[in-house]
Amino acid sequence: MYGTRGAGARVATAAAVGAALLLAGCSSSGGGGEEEKGGSGGRVTQQPKASDPFWVNPDGNAARQVTAYEKAGRRAEADRIRKIAEQPTGEWIGPENPEAEARGFTEAAEKADRTALLVLYNIPHRDCGQFSQGGAADGNAYRAWIDGVARGIGDRHTTVVLEPDAVLHMVDGCTPDQFHEERYDLLKGAITTLKALPNTKVYLDAGNAGWQHPDEIFEPLQQAGVDRADGFAVNVSNFYSTKDSIAYGKQLSAKVGGKHFVIDTSRNGNGPYTDGDPQQRWCNPPGRALGEAPTTKTADPLVDAYLWVKRPGESDGTCKGGPKAGQWWAEYALKLAEAGN
Numbered sequence: 001m002y003g004t005r006g007a008g009a010r011v012a013t014a015a016a017v018g019a020a021l022l023l024a025g026c027s028s029s030g031g032g033g034e035e036e037k038g039g040s041g042g043r044v045t046q047q048p049k050a051s052d053p054f055w056v057n058p059d060g061n062a063a064r065q066v067t068a069y070e071k072a073g074r075r076a077e078a079d080r081i082r083k084i085a086e087q088p089t090g091e092w093i094g095p096e097n098p099e100a101e102a103r104g105f106t107e108a109a110e111k112a113d114r115t116a117l118l119v120l121y122n123i124p125h126r127d128c129g130q131f132s133q134g135g136a137a138d139g140n141a142y143r144a145w146i147d148g149v150a151r152g153i154g155d156r157h158t159t160v161v162l163e164p165d166a167v168l169h170m171v172d173g174c175t176p177d178q179f180h181e182e183r184y185d186l187l188k189g190a191i192t193t194l195k196a197l198p199n200t201k202v203y204l205d206a207g208n209a210g211w212q213h214p215d216e217i218f219e220p221l222q223q224a225g226v227d228r229a230d231g232f233a234v235n236v237s238n239f240y241s242t243k244d245s246i247a248y249g250k251q252l253s254a255k256v257g258g259k260h261f262v263i264d265t266s267r268n269g270n271g272p273y274t275d276g277d278p279q280q281r282w283c284n285p286p287g288r289a290l291g292e293a294p295t296t297k298t299a300d301p302l303v304d305a306y307l308w309v310k311r312p313g314e315s316d317g318t319c320k321g322g323p324k325a326g327q328w329w330a331e332y333a334l335k336l337a338e339a340g341n
Helices: 015-025 061-071 075-085 098-111 139-153 177-195 218-223 242-255 330-339
Strands: 035-038 042-045 116-120 158-162 200-205 231-234 260-264 303-307
Touching: 061 075, 061 330, 075 330, 098 116, 098 139, 098 158, 116 139, 139 177, 158 177, 158 303, 177 200, 218 242, 231 242, 242 260, 242 303
Parallel strands: 116 158, 158 200, 200 231, 231 260, 260 303
Antiparallel strands: 035 042
């Protein structure tokens, strides 16, 4: 289904840590926010705000793994996983408690004087029945979910990556035609709702450099309301190089009014996997590496940020020995960190 065309599998996992963050994250030290200490995540350090204004979760899976390795005396492994734990990564809002989770993450980020990075991935008929299938039951449920996210964000500084694959899967035929009209309306409505917030930026997912040509997707992006957003996102959960992603994004930007974009660099250090079944290359490929660290100081003025949207170490799905999509996989995380920068 995906091959070079899909952005890969991902799943909202924030529900698993939302309750902990409401306690640990929101009670973290404030002030300048240079350091945070989560209850079970050990000590992690916020990156310098001038180059990387996004919030590091002190109680994420990677931070907890660091603590577990340190307690076991496995210092070398702890140091490798710390490369992941000390970088800001996307928080994928779950379906059940969007307002509470969005509030928990954004309040924790505000206390650290940082910007929260949220990923919204709950569109109806999500992922075409693949590893991350699901989503809201219908359009009204999705609108209510978006409203909950917006209430949770409030006036706090937040960057949102909106609905990975939602536009792409209409273009590639994965999402049946009868769902297209509603999906376009839902995406436009979500952008409008989120952009009504005073300090929220929104980037609509726009595929990746391995997916055909920007000519195939720019009109659907326009129909989905990219003109109302701050821009678009490329390479979410995928592995294409930053150089190729910039080239793809610039071609696409020229077709959608010069919109800026962000790039997911979380696992693109060695570029895409080119062996094995072409339809499964995106799923837990071996030999990959961490990419450029998140930053707003990028190689091109059209690129607003390099982001770690996909959380390194969380599985793409039950392929190549991996657990379910979104579950932490320490073995894979260690390999990414060992090969990464």
